[in-house]
Amino acid sequence: MRQTSRLVAGIAASTLTVAAAGTALSTGVATADTSTCSVTSHATKNDISTVGITMTYDKTVNSGSVGVGTTVTYTDVIGTTGIGNPYVNTITDYPPAGFAAPISASITAYHLVGGQTTENVTPEPNAGGWKVTSTGWFVNSGNPVTLTTTYAVPSSVTAGQMITSGGIGVAGTVGVSNNLPNLTACFTARNANAGESLLGSLGNNGLGSSDGQLSSTGSVGDILTGVLKNLIGS
Numbered sequence: 509m510r511q512t513s514r515l516v517a518g519i520a521a522s523t524l525t526v527a528a529a530g531t532a533l534s535t536g537v538a539t540a541d542t543s544t545c546s547v548t549s550h551a552t553k554n555d556i557s558t559v560g561i562t563m564t565y566d567k568t569v570n571s572g573s574v575g576v577g578t579t580v581t582y583t584d585v586i587g588t589t590g591i592g593n594p595y596v597n598t599i600t601d602y603p604p605a606g607f608a609a610p611i612s613a614s615i616t617a618y619h620l621v622g623g624q625t626t627e628n629v630t631p632e633p634n635a636g637g638w639k640v641t642s643t644g645w646f647v648n649s650g651n652p653v654t655l656t657t658t659y660a661v662p663s664s665v666t667a668g669q670m671i672t673s674g675g676i677g678v679a680g681t682v683g684v685s686n687n688l689p690n691l692t693a694c695f696t697a698r699n700a701n702a703g704e705s706l707l708g709s710l711g712n713n714g715l716g717s718s719d720g721q722l723s724s725t726g727s728v729g730d731i732l733t734g735v736l737k738n739l740i741g742s
Contacts, residue, residue, distance in 0.1 A: 545670045545694040547572045551686075558683040561590030564652075565686065567676055569693035575700030576665050579611060579658050582693055584676045586684065587652030594684035595644035599655045602637035602674025602689070607659045610638050617642075618651035631657065637674060647684065661697065669697045 553563040563586070570581040582603070586596055603610075609631075616626040631638035638657065645653040665671060675691040678684060 545572070545672070545696060547693055547695065549675075549691045549693060551688055551691050553683070553686055557685075559592065561588055561592045561683065563588050563594070563684050563686070565676065565678070565688055565691055567673070567691045567693050569673065569695050572695055573698050574661055574671075574695045575704045576661055576667060576697050577663050577700050578661055578704045580661050580671075580695060581656060581658045582673060584655040584657075585652050586647060586654075586678055588647055588649055588684075590649060592648065592683070594647050594681045596642075596647055596653050596678060596680040596684055597644050598639055598641045598677070598679035599653070600634045600637040600639040600677035601631070601655060601657045602676065603657070603659050604671045604673050606662055606664065608662070609633075609659075611658045611660055613638070613640060613655065613657045615640060615642070615645065616654040616656070617645040618648070618653075619646075624651060629655075634677075637677065639677075644680065665697045667697055667699045671695055671697055 548566065548568040551565045553565070554561070566583075566585040566587075568583045568585075570583070574580045582601060584599060584601055586599065588594060599615075601610075601613075613629050613631050614626050615629050616624060618624050629640045631640050633639075640655060647653050661671075672694040673692050675687075675689040677688070678686045
């Protein structure tokens, strides 16, 4: 009887050990999955087409936590570590699936007169993404070309959801041209706070923008101040 009891106890202990190991394994897998939500990606190109010069490509989202119904901004940077002078004439940004057309976009690039300058651009649809074009943006080791694109976060997104963008596409001189579908950026959605909700509501009705400016009547702060003055009669 004692031997039977010892055998049962041993089996029970082994079962608990296996169960604990299974739990630890499951927890580890879950942790590994969540750690894949990276706000930035980096890639390089160094082959016969680059003539010994390394091209660099980066995509970054402005925050790892973004409110539902607000906006999110992606920054795509194309550069080089060498002294060559490739030219980029097209950059395509691929947002997350289900995102609508960009709210705004800008290009920062080097110009012979003025150096690095930023200008607003209007993206056009391109194979599921949004492209901007030029006769050629100059790139060297100290002067990358940067595309910044802002999108609205759809209300269909739920808090806690990890949202991963698409990659980028680059066209230009042979060495710099590249298609990078895995150059992604990820953020975790959250509920918008009160200020973000107000700005989003104003923007959706054509009254505001992400920086809190109204189209013709001043800032959001001015409007709120006016409302409070009316309420308290001062």
